[in-house]
Amino acid sequence: MIVAAVNAGSVDQVFVLAKHALLARTPDALQPLASAIISIIPLLVVFPSLFAITTVLERKGLGRMQNRLGPNRVGPFGLLQPAADGIKALIKEDVVPAAADQLVHFFAPVIFVAAAFVAYAVLPIGRNMVLVNLNAGVLFFFAVGSVVELSVFMAGWSSRSKYSLLGAMRAIAQMISYEVPLVLASVPAIMQAGSLSTVDIVNAQAGYTGIWPHWYLFTPWGIVGFGLFLIAATAESNRSPFDLPEGESEIIAGYFIEYSGFKFALFFLAEYLGMFATSALGITLFLGGWSAPLGISLFTVVPSYIWFFAKLLGFICFFIWIRGTLPRLRMDQLMGFAWKFILPMALLNIFVTGLWRFLPASPLNSIRWIVCAAVLAAPCVVLSMSLKQKKKLLIRTYHFAE
Amino acid sequence: MTATFLILAAITVAGTAAAMGLRNAVHCVLALTAGFAGLAGLYLYLGAQFVGFTQIMVYVGAVAILAVFAVMMTHNPGEPEEIFSRFWVWGAVIAGAVFLTLARAIRLAFAPADATPATPAPSTTVQQIGDALMHRYVLPLEIIGLLLTAALIGAVIIAMDPKDDPTLEEDAE
Amino acid sequence: MTPLEGCLLLSALLFAIGLAGTVTRRNAILVLIGIELMLNAANLNFIALWRYGPHPEALTGIMFTIFSIAVAAAEAAVGLALILAAYRHFRTTNLDRMNRLKG
Numbered sequence: 001m002i003v004a005a006v007n008a009g010s011v012d013q014v015f016v017l018a019k020h021a022l023l024a025r026t027p028d029a030l031q032p033l034a035s036a037i038i039s040i041i042p043l044l045v046v047f048p049s050l051f052a053i054t055t056v057l058e059r060k061g062l063g064r065m066q067n068r069l070g071p072n073r074v075g076p077f078g079l080l081q082p083a084a085d086g087i088k089a090l091i092k093e094d095v096v097p098a099a100a101d102q103l104v105h106f107f108a109p110v111i112f113v114a115a116a117f118v119a120y121a122v123l124p125i126g127r128n129m130v131l132v133n134l135n136a137g138v139l140f141f142f143a144v145g146s147v148v149e150l151s152v153f154m155a156g157w158s159s160r161s162k163y164s165l166l167g168a169m170r171a172i173a174q175m176i177s178y179e180v181p182l183v184l185a186s187v188p189a190i191m192q193a194g195s196l197s198t199v200d201i202v203n204a205q206a207g208y209t210g211i212w213p214h215w216y217l218f219t220p221w222g223i224v225g226f227g228l229f230l231i232a233a234t235a236e237s238n239r240s241p242f243d244l245p246e247g248e249s250e251i252i253a254g255y256f257i258e259y260s261g262f263k264f265a266l267f268f269l270a271e272y273l274g275m276f277a278t279s280a281l282g283i284t285l286f287l288g289g290w291s292a293p294l295g296i297s298l299f300t301v302v303p304s305y306i307w308f309f310a311k312l313l314g315f316i317c318f319f320i321w322i323r324g325t326l327p328r329l330r331m332d333q334l335m336g337f338a339w340k341f342i343l344p345m346a347l348l349n350i351f352v353t354g355l356w357r358f359l360p361a362s363p364l365n366s367i368r369w370i371v372c373a374a375v376l377a378a379p380c381v382v383l384s385m386s387l388k389q390k391k392k393l394l395i396r397t398y399h400f401a402e
Numbered sequence: 403m404t405a406t407f408l409i410l411a412a413i414t415v416a417g418t419a420a421a422m423g424l425r426n427a428v429h430c431v432l433a434l435t436a437g438f439a440g441l442a443g444l445y446l447y448l449g450a451q452f453v454g455f456t457q458i459m460v461y462v463g464a465v466a467i468l469a470v471f472a473v474m475m476t477h478n479p480g481e482p483e484e485i486f487s488r489f490w491v492w493g494a495v496i497a498g499a500v501f502l503t504l505a506r507a508i509r510l511a512f513a514p515a516d517a518t519p520a521t522p523a524p525s526t527t528v529q530q531i532g533d534a535l536m537h538r539y540v541l542p543l544e545i546i547g548l549l550l551t552a553a554l555i556g557a558v559i560i561a562m563d564p565k566d567d568p569t570l571e572e573d574a575e
Numbered sequence: 576m577t578p579l580e581g582c583l584l585l586s587a588l589l590f591a592i593g594l595a596g597t598v599t600r601r602n603a604i605l606v607l608i609g610i611e612l613m614l615n616a617a618n619l620n621f622i623a624l625w626r627y628g629p630h631p632e633a634l635t636g637i638m639f640t641i642f643s644i645a646v647a648a649a650e651a652a653v654g655l656a657l658i659l660a661a662y663r664h665f666r667t668t669n670l671d672r673m674n675r676l677k678g
Contacts, residue, residue: 104432136451136528143455146463150435153470157428169474172467179463196528403581411585418589418612422596427605434608441615448582448626453618453640460644465611465651472604472655476662487671490599497595504587512580524631531641534634542638546645553649561656563663 012303015042016128039131043120050312051272052082058320065324085265092261100258101158108155109259109266115147116273122198123280126290126305130199137198138190141281142183145236148274149175155267156255167254170331171238171245177338178235178242182278184346185228188221188353189285198281202289211295215288220372221353224380226286228346230318233282235338237275240323244331279315280308287311341383345376352376406447414440425485427473435466449523452531582623589616603661603668607654614647 010017019038026034056071056079063070072078096105122137124130134140149172156168190196193204207214216222235242246254256267283289290304329337352372359368417437424430438461445454487493535543593612600606618640625636658668665673 101429104429134451136455139452139455139459139528143459143463146459149463149467150432150470153467154432157470157474165474169471172471176464176467403576403578407578407581411581414585415588415592418592421612422592422600422605422609427602430605430608434612437612438615441619444582444585444619445622448622450622450626450637450640453622453637453644456641456644457618460648461611461615465648468651468655469604469608472658475659476604476668478667484601484669484671486599487601493595493599496598497591500594501587501591504590505584508580508583508587512577523626526631526634526637530632530634531637534638539638539642542642546642550645550649553653557652557656560653561659 009301009303012127012305014303015126015305043117043131047117047120047273047276048269050276050309051269052086054272054276054316055085056081057316058323061317061320062324065321089262089265094262095258095260097159097161097258099160101160104154104158105258108151108158109263109270111151111154112148112270113266113273115144115151116270116277119144119274119277120280123277123284124199124202124289125280125308126303129290129305133197133199136196138186138196138201138281138285141198141277142179145274145278146179148270149179152255155259159255159258161258164255164257167245167257171255173331174238174242174245174334174338175236177335178232178342181228181338181342181346182232182236184343184350185225185232186281186285187346187350188225189216191350191353192216192357198284198289202284202291205288206291208295213288213291213293213295215286215291215293217286217288219356220369220376221349221356222286224345224349224352224376226282228342228349229282229286231342232338233275233278234319234322235334236278237271237319239275239319241326241329242334243323244328244334275319276312276316279312279319282315283308283311336387340387344383345380348376348379407444410440410443410447413437414444427477428470431466431469431473434469435462438462438466450526452526452528577627579623579627582627583620586616586619586623589613589619601669601671603658603670603673604655606670607651607658610654611647611651614643618643 019035022038023031023035059081060070060078070078071081074080074084096102119141121131122134122140152171152175153168156164156166156171159165189201193201195201195204205214205216212218217226234240238245246256256264259267290308292299292302292307352375355375356368356372359371361368414437417433417435417440420433421430421437424433438457442454442457442462445457590613593609593616595609596612597606597609600609621636621640621643625631625634628636661673662668667673
C-alpha cells in the first residue's frame with residue numbers, strides 16, 4: 001500500500017506517509033491505539049477550525065448580501081471575530097433554569113456534539129484518507145445522524161420552557177420528515193456503486209473518460225438526486241429556508257433558548273459540524289469525493305484533500321447564499337413539501353436509476369439521457385403544478401414608500 | 403468475558419432497569435435509549451455490523467422518539483400518578499422466576515468441559531445480506547414491506563383526531 | 576463461562592427486566608416499552624447464537640433479527656397510536672383506570 005501511495009503523488013499522500021512514519025516509531029502493542037489517535041486528532045482540529053472560518057464567512061457574506069458590512073472590528077476586516085466569539089462563549093455565565101431537568105439539560109449538547117463528530121469517521125477526505133473504512137459506511141452515517149433528533153428533544157424538553165418545547169417538537173418533526181428523503185436520495189448512488197462503503201463509492205467515481213469525470217452528478221438521476229439531497233440536507237441542519245425551529249424572529253431560539261455560554265457554543269458548533277458532515281456525504285455520493293473535476297493534468301496534480309475542501313467550501317458558500325436569499329418556509333409548507341414532493345421524487349429517482357442501469361449505453365449516452373430525463377421531468381412538473389397554491393400572485397405595491 | 407463485553411452488558415442492564423424503574427416517563431424513555439445503544443454496541447461486538455447500525459437507526463432514532471412524543475402528548479399533570487401496580491410483588495416474583503428458570507437451563511446446557519475454541523468472527527458483508535434478502539428471503543422481505551405499509555396507514559388513521567379528518571372538509575393546502 | 580453463555584444469560588436478564596416492567600408498570604406506554612425490551616432480548620439471543628453457532632455463513636440469525644426489528648418498529652407505531660386514541664377517550668394512560676369497555 002505504501003508503494004501505491006508513493007505512486008499517487010507524494011504531496012497527495014503526505015498525511016498518510018506522515019502517519020505511517022509516526023506509527024513506525026511506536027511500540028507494537030500500542031499501535032492500534034496510536035493509529036486511532038493519530039487519525040482522530042486532525043479531525044478534531046480541522047473541522048472546528050472550519051467552523052470558526054465559516055462563522056466569520058457567513059456573517060460577512062450575509063452582511064454583504066443584505067447591503068451592510070459584517071463584523072469588522074476584531075482583526076483585519078473582522079477576520080478574528082471567531083476568537084472573540086469563542087472567548088465570549090467561554091467566559092459567559094452558565095445559566096441553567098432552576099426548574100430544568102439538570103442531568104438531561106447537561107447531556108443534550110454533549111450527545112449532539114458527540115454524534116456530530118462521530119459521523120466524520122466514514123467520510124473519505126482524500127485518497128486513502130478515511131478514518132474507518134466500514135463495509136456499511138453510509139448506513140453508519142445515517143444511524144449516527146438519527147441520534148441528533150434525540151438530543152434535540154432532550155434539549156427542548158429539559159428546559160421546561162414553552163418556547164423550547166415547541167421549538168423541539170417542530171425541529172424533530174422537520175428532521176424526521178426530511179430524514180427519509182435524505183436516505184432515499186442517497187440510495188441511487190449506492191445502487192450505482194454497488195456498495196455501502198463510502199470509499200468504494202468515491203473510487204467508483206474517480207475515473208475519467210477522456211477528461212470528463214465519472215461523477216454521479218453528471219447523470220439525470222444524479223442531478224435530481226443531488227438536488228433532493230441538497231434540499232433534505234438543508235432541512236436536516238435546520239438551515240434557512242428551513243430554519244423555523246430556530247428562527248430568531250419566530251421562536252427566539254427554539255430548543256436551545258435556555259442554554260447560555262459554552263453549552264450554546266457547543267450547540268452552534270454541533271449544528272455546523274452536522275452541516276459539514278452532510279455536505280461531505282453529498283460530496284462523497286454525488287460529486288466524486290476527492291477526485292478532480294476534469295481529467296487534465298493541471299487539475300489532477302492538485303492534492304485530493306484540496307479538492308475535497310474546495311468542494312466543501314462551495315457547499316458552505318451555497319448554504320450561506322441560500323440563507324441570505326430565500327424567505328423562511330412555514331411549518332405546513334415545509335412538511336407538505338417533504339411528504340408530497342420530495343419523497344415521491346426520491347422514489348421515482350430510484351426507479352430511474354434502475355432504468356439508467358439497464359438501458360443500452362449508446363454513444364454519449366443519448367438514449368439513456370433522453371428516456372431518464374423524460375421520466376423524471378414529467379412527474380416533477382405534474383407534482384409541482386398540483387401542489388401550487390390557489391392564490392394568484394399580484395404585482396407588488398408599496399403602501400408607504402411612494 | 404472480556405472487559406468490553408462486561409462494560410456493554412453493564413450499560414444495557416443499567417439502562418433497561420432504569421427504564422422500567424424510574425418515576426418520570428420521559429426519563430424512562432431516555433434510559434431505554436441508553437439500553438438500546440448498549441445493545442447496538444453488543445451487536446457490533448458480536449460482529450453483526452449491519453444489525454448494530456440498523457438497531458441505532460430504528461430503535462434510537464425512531465422508536466424512542468415515537469415513545470417520547472407519545473409520552474408528551476398523553477401527559478396529564480393533574481392526576482395523581484401511581485407508577486407501579488398494587489401487585490408489583492407478584493410481578494417481580496414472576497420475572498424473577500422466569501429469569502431463574504432460563505439461567506438454570508443455560509447453565510445446565512453448558513457443561514464445564516465445553517470450552518470450545520473461540521471461532522473467529524465471520525466476515526459478513528452487506529453484499530451477502532443483500533444477496534440473501536433478494537434470493538432466499540425475498541418473500542419475507544415483501545411481506546415486511548406490506549406489513550410496514552399497513553402499519554403506517556393504520557397508525558395514521560387510528561391516531562388521527564376526528565376533527566382533523568380530511569374526508570370531512572377540504573382546506574387550502 | 577464462554578462468551579455465548581454470557582450473552583444468553585444477559586438476554587435472559589433483559590427479558591426478565593422487560594417482563595417485570597410490562598407486568599408492574601401502570602403507564603400504558605411503559606408497558607409497550609417493556610414489550611419492546613423483550614423483543615430486543617430475543618434479538619440478542621439470535622445474534623449471539625448466529626455468531627457462535629455452527630453455520631454463521633448462512634446469515635439466518637442476522638436475517639431474523641432484521642425482520643424482527645422491522646416488525647417491532649411497526650408494532651410500536653401501531654401500539655402508540657392505539658394508546659393515543661385511548662387517551663383521547665379515557666383522558667388518562669393509567670391502565671388501572673381504563674377498566675370500562677363502554678364509552
